[in-house]
Structures are given as C-alpha cells and as structure tokens.
Amino acid sequence: MRGDRDKDPVLRFHGAAHGVTGSCYEIGTSRARILVDCGLFQGSKSERELNYGAFPFAPEAIDAVILTHAHIDHSGLLQKLVKQGFSGPIHTTRATIDLCSVMLPDAAHIQEMEVEQLNRRNVQRGRQPVEPIYRQEDAAACMSLFRALEYCEWTTIAEGLRARLWNAGHLLGSASVELEIDRDDAPLRIIFSSDIGPDHKLLQADPEGPAGFDYLICESTYGDRDRPDFSPEQRRSQLGEIVRGAAEANGPLIVPSFAVERTQELLVDLYLLMESGDVPTAPIFVDSPLATRASAIFERHADEIEQGNVLRQALNSRELRFTETVEQSKAINRLNGFFVVIAASGMCDAGRIRYHLKA
Template identity: 50%
Template sequence: MSLRLSFHGAAGCVTGFCARLETDQATVLIDCGMFQGSKTLKALNYQPFPFDAGKVDAVLLTHAHIDHSGLLPKLMLAGFEGPIYATEATRELCEVMLADAGGIQESEVAHLNRRNQQRGRPPVEPIYTEGDGRKVVRQFKRVELNEVVEVAPGVSATYWEAGHILGSTSIEVRVETAEGVQTILFSGDLGSGGRDYSPDPQGPAGVDHLVIESTYGDREREVITPDARRRLLAEELAAAHEAGGPLLIPAFAVERSQELLADLMTLMASGDAPAGDIFLDSPLAIEATEIFVRRGWNKASGRNPFKDIHASGRLKFLRDPWESDSLERLRGWHVIMAASGMCDAGRVRKHLKRLLWRREATVLIAGYQATGTLGRILLDGARNVRIQGEDIHVRARIRNLDIYSAHADATGLTAWAKARGPVRGAVFVAHGEPQGAQGLADRLAAAGFDKAKIHIPRIDQRFRLQPTGPQPLEDLQPRIASPAAARPDWHNARAQLLIDLDTRLEHAGSDEERADLIRRLARDLGR
C-alpha cells in the first residue's frame, strides 16, 4: 500500500495550505485553506479542487486561520461529507470565522455584481455563503492534545501544541504502508515561543517525514520580552498622538487583535500611553475576542491575559456598518482596529480611503503582509494606491511594528525542526514565499539535515513517500506557476499604471502635452 503526498496550497506562497495524503484505502487532507494575496492567487479559490472532494475521508485541521481553514465550506459543497478533526478552541473560532468569511464574500460579490451590471459583464457567485460557513462546522470532531485518534482506515493522528494561536496544533500522522508504518509530522503554523499569550510549540522526536512552514524562514527577529514589546508599542502610540490624528491598525481578527487590545489597555491604564477610545471595527474580531476572554488561559503563564480587556470601558465594539461609518465624523486622537490585516478586504479599506490622504493620520502595520496585498504595497513605500477603483494619495504616516508575529523566525523554526529529529526521510519546506522557503532550507542543511532530502514543493506537486525519502511523481497540471504565486501580478501592475498615468497627466505642462501622451498610448494599443 503506497503512500502519496500532494501539495495543493501554500507552495511557492504563504497562503492556502492544503496537503493531501493518499493510500490505497484512504484519502486525508491536512488543512484546506483559502488563498490570499494577489488577485491571480486569489482566483484559485474559485477554481475546482484538483481532486475529488467526495473521496476525501477526513480533514485534519491544524488551526482556525482562514489560510488554513477557509475553503472547508467549499469542500463540503463539492461533496465532502467526512469528519474535520480539530481542537475545541479551533472549532469555536472556525464557527465564527467561516460564517464571517462567507458573509464577506456575499457582500463583496453583491458590490462587484453592481459594477459588473453597469459594465455589461455577467454576474459572479460567492465561493460560499455565510450559511455554508455555519453548516460545515457540524462536521467538526473534537480532539485532545497528545491523544491518538483513528481518522481513516490505516491512518491515525496525534495533535501537538503549536503555540501559534488559540487552539493551534502540529499534527503527527501515522500511516500503515507496505513498507511498514510511516510517520509524517505537519508543523502547521508555529509560534515563536517565550510569549506571554501562548505556550511554546511542542512535537514528537524521530519522524519519517517533516512538513514545516517557512513564513519567516529567511529572517531572524530580536528576542523581545513582553515589557519591551509594550514599550515599543507605547512609543508608536505617543508618536501617533503627537501627529494629531487617529491611529488605524489593520488587524488580523484572530489573535493579533486580541493581543494588541490587551497591550493597549495595559498601557493606557498605567499612563504609559495617551488614553483614548479604541474602536474594534470587525464583527469577527469582536466575536473572537469573547472566545479569548473565555478560553485564553495560558497554562505556561498560569493566567488569562485577555480577561480584563473590557475593564476600562474605553473599548467600543462596532458591529453594524452604520456604526463603522459614524467614525467619519471623529477628529483628533483615537484608535481604530479593523480587519483585514493585509488591507485587502473588510472594513479597513474604507478607513484607509478616508485616512491615507491625511497627514495627521497614522497607519500601523502589525503583521505579515503577503506579496501583492495593499498592506505590502504601503509598507514598500507607495505614495499613491488604488482602493476599490479609487486613487488615493498617501500622506499618512505608515509605520511597521513586527513584534506581534505569532510565527517563529528562522532560528525558532530551525530549532524546532532539530528537536523533531532524527528525520529519516524527507523534509518539505512549505508555507513560505520563495526567499523564505529557500532561506529555511539553507539553514536546515547547515544544521545537519541531509540537503538531498530537503524539498521545496511546487503547487500541486506530488510525491510517493518511502521511509528513506520521497520519489517525485508526475505532477498534476499546475493551476498556477509557483513563482507567480509570490510576486505582484498584472492586476497590481495595471493599478500602478493607472496611478502613474493620472500622475503624469496631472503634472504635464499643458493640455497639448496631455493630448500627445494619450495619442501615443492609443497608438501603442493599436487604436
């Protein structure tokens, strides 16, 4: 009975993780995530799965983040009827996250269809609805850490603490094969360790094959204590207050928002940061915050750092769109946290449209920004951006505070991988942009892993796993070239071209120069 492993997401890019394990008796998915980033990459969410969803026996879910769970409703709609194994905290978070993702799709598709109707284009359908997001949670089955669970014929799994977000895990899968039992450890997303908000990542030693994330595989971050983290945040708050306007934080709705809220409340209560109202403008983040208040006990620190979030009375929950719109009238110092964290969806975009052109405003980026996202474009210094068809000149202060990452850096990833040794077969470096994946592969080789057994898979690449290593199989027809997944696409180039054209026309010396530029462009277009 052969064992085959295919990578259908987070290969050549950070998002959309989905791995498929197959034997002659069973098919199991590890995660089924949504692609995020450039429009070319996100278009994969609308394409059919490159496998028969109805033949999948079970899904093993590492954690609730949308780039790992976000296509589970689509999988259900495509015919998957089996169980989804996850921790209870992951199930609770997915209950609100998947419904929210479906609701966002319905809303954005309705907006797009209005524009398509005006342009004479056919309507489109959402990938799934809010109701689909709620329905798929019925298929979840609870697992406990460190317990062996039989998930399919000849396949069992053990879930280990990953220390990334509430409920996150690494998954050890044991498969009966003709060569004997083989073990494959999927890291999921790994936490950085030593944080006051989550435990350190764990895992077994001595596995046959290792699949490891590489989000920060090419970079190292300074080890920072909780007190030092809050001091750096306090400095950003003081500078934003001094600028005279609001502070907008594009926040990832789960984990990042709750950690920032806890630190903001601590700093304002102690007088170490200017006090002000904090508006949480994300229905998903609001629901997730209540889950953290209930379930955020950290056994490593012996406390729940989120339990006092409501104590000051400064935190305002904005559930309805009209409440979000009311912030338009506010001036002076206040803090707005709105999703999405990469600035590509959700309510944060309308706040960016009204604040980016204001010199007194500050935008604080506090998380990983994938290539092609608006967040990355802002961090890279763009002075003009295009949001929902509108051109915005960037005058606001754009700040970056990469101290809240829930991902391990290159040093942490390498140390965790070494602790899982000896790895007898292959090491697959996934869930990273090319430079991150290659950076981690080089570090693992320098740390003693056999370089010949380290692989950076392409999207939809397949392997036959043997105890001593993998044998590449004929690839499926790739849905996208891996390098294209991790770079700005033609949509980004088109938006920049339109911005550059408007700027050139605006600064031309005369109407004759403008007319001449338009004539030359029309000639190049064959008109």
C-alpha cells in the same frame, strides 16, 4: 513520498508549495484518503483565481480532514469541499472549532459581497454573472462536520491512520499534526508542522512537538530571512512611544490589525500600558464585528492561553468599547481629542480601517 508497493502511502501537495497560501495536503493509502488543511489561496489575482478551479481530487472520496488552525489560508476552502460532496469528519481542536464558527461565515459573507459588486459591473459590461465560491449556508453545513480533538491524544482518523495534535504556538487552538500510518513492517510517522510560532508570542506558549518521526513537512514562510525577535516588553515599549505621540498631538491613533489574535494582543498591550501609567488613559474602540466575536472566543478560552487573566482584564476594561453597526463606526470619526481605534483589515486593503484612514 512513495514506496515501490501500491499499498505504500502517497503524499500529494495541493497548495502552500511554490507559494505560501492554500495549504492542502492529501495522504492516500490503500484503505483511506485524508486531507490536512484545505485553505484559501490569497495574494495576487492569479493566485486568487486558483480558488475557482476544480479540486485535484474528488471531494466525496476524501474520508476525513484534519485542520491545523483557523486562519483562512488553511481553512477557507472547507466550505467549497463540503459544497462539492465531502461529508466526512473535520478533526481539530475545540478552540479552532469556535474560531471557525465565526471566521468561515465571515469569509462566505465577504465572498458574497465581492461577487455582488463584481456582478454589478458585469451587467454594465454585458458579461455573464458569476457565482461565489461558496455561500453562508455552505459554511453552516461545513460547521456541522467538525469534531473536537485534544492535544497529545491519539485518535483514529480513518482506517489505518491515527493522528495526534501538538500545540503549534501560532494561534489560539493551532496544532501541528503527527500522523501514524499502518504498514506491514512498522508504522510510518509524518509530522505536519503547519504554521509554528513565532517563539515568545504574548498569548501563546512556545511550540511543542514529538521526536522520532520519519518525515517532517515544515512551513518555511520566513525561512529565508532573519526577523527581529522582539520580546513582549520591547514591542510594548515601541507601542508606548507611538501612543504617547498621538496623545501629545491630541488626536486619534488609528491601528490597522487582523481581527483574530493580533487585536487581542494589542488590547493586552494597551491595557498594561494604560494601567501602569506609561501612557495616558483613553477610550479604545475595537471597530470590527469579527474582532468582537473573536475576542469573546478568546475570553472563553482564556484558561488555555498565556496571559489569560490579563486578557480577561483587558477585555473588561472600562476604557474598551466594541462597535457593531456602521452607525457606531461612523460616530467614532465625529469624536475629538485622543483615542485609539483598532480596525480590520491588518493590511488596510479592506474593512472599516479604510474609512477611518480617510476621515
């Protein structure tokens, strides 16, 4: 998007184009430069290697960042941005700030552990050690730059640039960004949808957004396929069948789950199934330190989400146990009979879920 005049705004895509992850959009005018998101590339080895390359802009030249939500493919390179010289404000919702306060240090911890393991192999092979993309101290420095915005309120982000956030219905605190850019004739309005929906999420209201804009930058992760539109009741019914099967077999039900939002949705579903008598009552273990911390944040923001009261009840259920230590995690596998374990990661490629599947 570029006009004939030098002072017309320029939009550059630095990620989430020709791919899904690494969301990062740069908007430049004659007076300011900002980013919408600064996310980690995930997926194949070649995609992950993009995280180690130089930014296609000077971090110190960026005036501000607007963050749409806390998922790492949207937020996960903010620490690197700060490490390399960015010192401006990072604008987002209060709930996203709270989630980032646990997710960004967790991402840094994973970086440090993976590099430590890699360097052990490098020493054995006579190769030079490598540095992590960022460390936990970079995450702490990054968090000091966050500034809270409210939905549906205009805020000046930089000279000649204003933003308003709309609920994207995707994750606690998620937002679509409406950006208004000053021009000589009339302001230019651009909408960055970020990740939206899907509709009928258990804990999130349906997405909202304005009309009358000039450009829409829209996510299209599943734009080329029809996906089953399960209502919460349909999903809960299918989950109930699985739970009853595990109960009849008198064995554990091991559920891989993403730590943020999916775990909390599962806890609500299991609570409602057990309270209604649709499935037998049993202990539920959340075996993920990140999911434990995220659940506390969801409870803190329960008034802002759908089913907030039910979520509070689920998180304070007499059947629910959160584990923190490795010893507590290992102790689960010594139990007999029917119980439920929810553990990260959701794709079974990392985290404590791997050890439960081996047990």
